[in-house]
Amino acid sequence: MEMSNEQIHAVISDSLAGYSYLQSLTPTERAGLMYAVADEIEALDDTLLQTAHRETALPLPRLQGEKGRTVNQWRSYAAALKTGLYAEARIDRGDGAAKADIRKYNKGIGPVAVFGASNFPFAFSTAGGDTASAIAAGCPVVYKEHPGHPATSRLMADAIQRGLAKFGAPKTVFGYLQGSTNAVGEALVVHPVIKAVAFTGSFRGGKALFDLGMSRTEPIPVFAEMGSVNPVIALPVYLQEHAAVLAAQYVGSLTLGVGQFCTNPGLLIVVKGEATTSLKEALRLEIQKVGDATMLHAGICKAYLEGKTTLAAQEHVSLLGEGAPGNGTTAGAAIYATSGRALLQNEVLAHEVFGPTGLLIECDSMNELYDVVRSLDGQLTITLAATAAEAQQNMALLQAAQEKCGRLLFQGMPTGVEVVYGMHHGGPFPATTDSRFTSVGPDAVKRFLRPLSFQNWPDALLPAELQEGNPLKIGRIVDNVYTVN
Amino acid sequence: MEMSNEQIHAVISDSLAGYSYLQSLTPTERAGLMYAVADEIEALDDTLLQTAHRETALPLPRLQGEKGRTVNQWRSYAAALKTGLYAEARIDRGDGAAKADIRKYNKGIGPVAVFGASNFPFAFSTAGGDTASAIAAGCPVVYKEHPGHPATSRLMADAIQRGLAKFGAPKTVFGYLQGSTNAVGEALVVHPVIKAVAFTGSFRGGKALFDLGMSRTEPIPVFAEMGSVNPVIALPVYLQEHAAVLAAQYVGSLTLGVGQFCTNPGLLIVVKGEATTSLKEALRLEIQKVGDATMLHAGICKAYLEGKTTLAAQEHVSLLGEGAPGNGTTAGAAIYATSGRALLQNEVLAHEVFGPTGLLIECDSMNELYDVVRSLDGQLTITLAATAAEAQQNMALLQAAQEKCGRLLFQGMPTGVEVVYGMHHGGPFPATTDSRFTSVGPDAVKRFLRPLSFQNWPDALLPAELQEGNPLKIGRIVDNVYTVN
Structure with missing residues (x-):
């Protein structure tokens, strides 16, 4: 059922009431609200998993984990919130005369529009990290239902509402927009009440929302995480010793979840040599073991098959190995091979093929490998498969890789994005529209805050974060010194 | 002399070498570089002041202070840098098995384009806060010379270069673009090497640069501080007791520096009543004392006179009082009066007139005053002239004001922007293009940083900020706990 324009407008406008409510809570109280929502999500039964399984074809154990x-x-962002970290309270007491008393903290920017991802129906959708971090920041959310998993979205939305009700919060903290058309999402992004947008999905979708947000009379931050090819760079000495292990790890990561991860390692970059022959053989054997599988929905599968066909048709690209072929509605895994020179001359080779297809790039020399790395677009991750000594000897490569990504791995594979403070899930454009913010980990909260200074205010009228007695016992910079007293 | 396109391109491209250099320094070393530059600026003699005075007509004592x-x-941002605050180091040690070791810190985003302001030839120009905070962040600067004070700009640029040379840093840390045309600035903003833009000036100029930055193939952050009308809201009880003091403060702030401050209080909002009669009389007497004065340059004076004429010509606007009339090349101060209803019906009344002209808005009721506040555009500052009890009784007004500004003052006047941690010099659009960042105070550094995570790296290859032994002795969040060990 599609909502009318009036209904859409009403849901968005009502979020202002949710904003006023959230602003009236202390961080500790907001954390309490978040725990209440977390409990309701946790309490959802098998119906949720079965519904999501039916809508996305993701396996039940994976959905249980998600x-x-x-x-x-919700719980870890709430815990981070309680520390007061995100208030970033700064107090300059002045001198009671010419030098003013100035105190600053961060407050929620306003209502946030959230768009879910097809590949994470829970963790990056209705009640996902964007919603949790916006509410942690004191911002209500208006969520646009994902057409790939509407029934799942509604079960989650209901759980959020149950949590809000149990805590005593108004419904307007979380608004829900039904509708399968782009027009609903566009109406949301251009609405003057909305002050920020969070999105996880394709480059095309993310960039369109970004452009829309920037074209408003009042431009607003648009955080779009749009994926990348997450290159794995394997250096010669490491490769010589670990070709078989690397091949197994690479194919495992490439085909995990039918390759439907933002951090899927689409490129494997090596220098041609003795070891690459065994690597290629190992990759061929590993990929052969992979069965075909159902993707999230027919549209994604179609795009995958087209992307694979396009890649295979490029000059200087050959098939290295493949798994069980798909039947037209399932996806078959494959690894292609090309040269460093070909990649440098044809940008299509570095485009993301969303799904279980990888491309091995054999460079003629370390110099060419450096050039390949310098030619890369912005990435969520880059992985260096090297010995410590090799990494040490290639500090310039490390520097170049740092400029191209948000997370740099030493060995291992990039799939698996841990929800911890240290995580940066983001990266230079076009991996995201704003390299300065993460969408995973408590720091995701920072996206939805803006500072506000209070000059010469009576103590009783200041927010708790800034009162002289520090009632919340949070860390603050007071007269240039970090203190928790 | 205009630079050729080749020369412009060369200066911008060279900044990459400056970036590599800055990235190779620890925060403590970068602070040392900043102290060296500060010393050279401090050592500039009377020639600087005389040159700036000639180019901007600003009085010598004001220039000495600036x-x-x-x-x-430079010195306070360097000191802040040394604390490690801006590294925002987070360390999650993992479990040596499935749970990875993930460490994150902030690094410089890349070369930054800086555009100076006409009204602050030192503090918001060549060697101003944008340049200082970019270099603190580890980002080289390419500065576009301001046409209003080119000779001053060059003296400052030379001082920066002397500081860099004394420290042993390459020239490429600070690039300088001559040229009076917009084309030079445009070439700078669209250059792929540039990763962020900082600007202080008019809405038209700032918004044009913002749109240019967003239209790039790779959009980049554009921080434009574009000024505002900085409303002062005087509540009845306060007004009754302090009409004369408030009038003197208001006219003093309005005409300070010929009204050429971003934080100039262009609007004074009151509820019509007994006290407003004496306020009006006091304002009339105060403004009469103000002499005419020379503005920064002829273009600004012309725009001021046009703005004043436009305001005076609006329906329901009357002249309340004025100072010595200008002679066509000087600016005369004036205060106009209108009603709350008129302001609500005519947005022109809330537009900034850059210079010493104010507008008194008499509302019919507190309700109308609330409506006026809710109708305001985003502001750098809002000032509440009220007693503590009145403020307490009008919390909804405080809330509404908070949504509209970056700094909220209790009594006093908004001119005077202190360089302290607690300062937020910014505010919702159209005061700035990004309400989340300040351009004054050490936190200005945050504009030019992006996070980078390191996963499972050997300790020796990590940046000092993230090494296990914490060699920089900075505050970090380690396994969820803030620690300085």
């Missing part, structure tokens, strides 16, 4: 991750996001 | 402020910016 549900736990989602609950953990 | 020079001190500029030196202080």
